[in-house]
Amino acid sequence: MDLVLNVADYYFFTPYVYPSSWPEDQPLRQIISLMVVTNLGTAILYLGLGALSYFFIFVHKLKQHPQFLEVLYLALYVFVNIWTVSIHDGDYRIPSLFENVINGSAHHTDHHLFFDHNYGQYFTLWDRLGSSYRYPSALMGKGPHDHIKKLMTEGKLNSNGVNRHNNNNNGAHVKKE
Ligand SMILES: [Zn+2]
Incomplete structure (x- = not known):
């Protein structure tokens, strides 16, 4: 870039x-x-x-199907958009039965954190076959939310997410104790 x-x-x-x-x-x-x-x-x-x-x-012949564009394309388009937002929303809940199969938000967070893991958009299959699968840090209690909670517990962050040791020009936003 x-x-x-x-x-x-x-x-x-x-x-x-x-x-x-x-x-x-x-x-x-x-x-x-x-x-x-x-x-x-x-x-x-x-x-x-x-x-x-x-x-x-x-396959251009598919366009002749009377409901192809309206129904299937639209349904897939809506599904893909909702799914793509949902794997970026930081809501790591997933039924434990599907935890190892579905590439959810927790898995995708590790993709962004470590870059060379969990490339899958929907499932974990190809990552498992290609050895790029990583069990999500968030599901082991080591994800970004856990890190923020730890920093807050240690008093290094306040509830506004502002670093308490930050004494630069943004000092006006730092909570006074
Ligand atoms: Zn992403």
Whole structure:
């Protein structure tokens, strides 16, 4: 990403978008650039791969089915969106019977924490076969929520989530004792 941003800055943003008085390492400029570059990149990737799969993989005969687009596509679209939000919501509850099979929020949290585990979106099967499965830290009492509780118990965080030893300019938000 750094390389992409650097190239975009050098060849596009600096001469055509930002005033030359804005230094390239200014945080606001970097945030705007990153948002533009990642969103454009995502759109190009998504639409490009979507077009490839539409033209070369999708069985076009299916479109003739009277209810195909309305019912199946819509149902899958809604399901995928709800599922994707649910594995990012930090609600780690899952029936213990499915704990080892379903890739839920607890599993996916470890994917974000450790990067090389629990790639699955729905199930744990392929992670188990590919040795990237990791039993969720959250289900062992070592997840992010547990870490926050521990810090609060030790008095290192207050209930607003503000670090009590933080004496910088945000000091106004630190609870006075
Ligand atoms: Zn995720």
